[in-house]
Amino acid sequence: MGISPFGRSFAKKPSRSMGMSAGGDWPYPTVRKLVEVCNDKITKVLASDPNPAKYKIIDETVVGTCVVVRVNYPDCTNYEGKKILVFDDVNQWKKLKKKKRLDPHFVEDQYSPMARFEPTERGMVLAVKTARILSNLCESQTKEGKL
Secondary structure: EEOOOOOOOOOOOOOOOHOOOOOOOOOOOHHHHHHHHHHHHHHHHHHOOOOOOHHHHHHEEEEEEEEEEEOOOEOOHHHHEEEEEEEEOHHHHHHHOOOOOOOOOOOOOOOOOOEEOOOOOHHHHHHHHHHHHHHHHHHHHHHOOOO
16 A cells, blocks of 8 residues: 555555656656646746737727727737727827837726727627716716716
8 A cells, every 4th residue: 555645545556647657756757747837837827918018009999088999919828919908088098108008907006998808899899888888977977077
């Protein structure tokens, strides 16, 4: 009877199918391989984050006081680097565009998108509808003196 890496005993002697290497140093090669695989996946996940300095604006749609922007981040792997962002102030958006740096994440200490949507036709429709609702809300509150 042997001991598994989880502290339980088992009736069979560890075999190659259980992760034992030809040298008999089970389970460490399996653990080493697992760490390599995990590190590789972590590297890929980190590489998939969009680079705020490396992007291309596909198009932008002004909706009242808001703007819906479709952006491509070539280094980003999810959704082929495409993002749909909604900004709540056209004037702030124009200033942000001049900075040549566009972070799609929600950040508290700088002007950032107020919403993101999946980069599909459905996502674009929802983004425009959201921008329209937000713009109408902002305009009515401005008229009432609440903003």
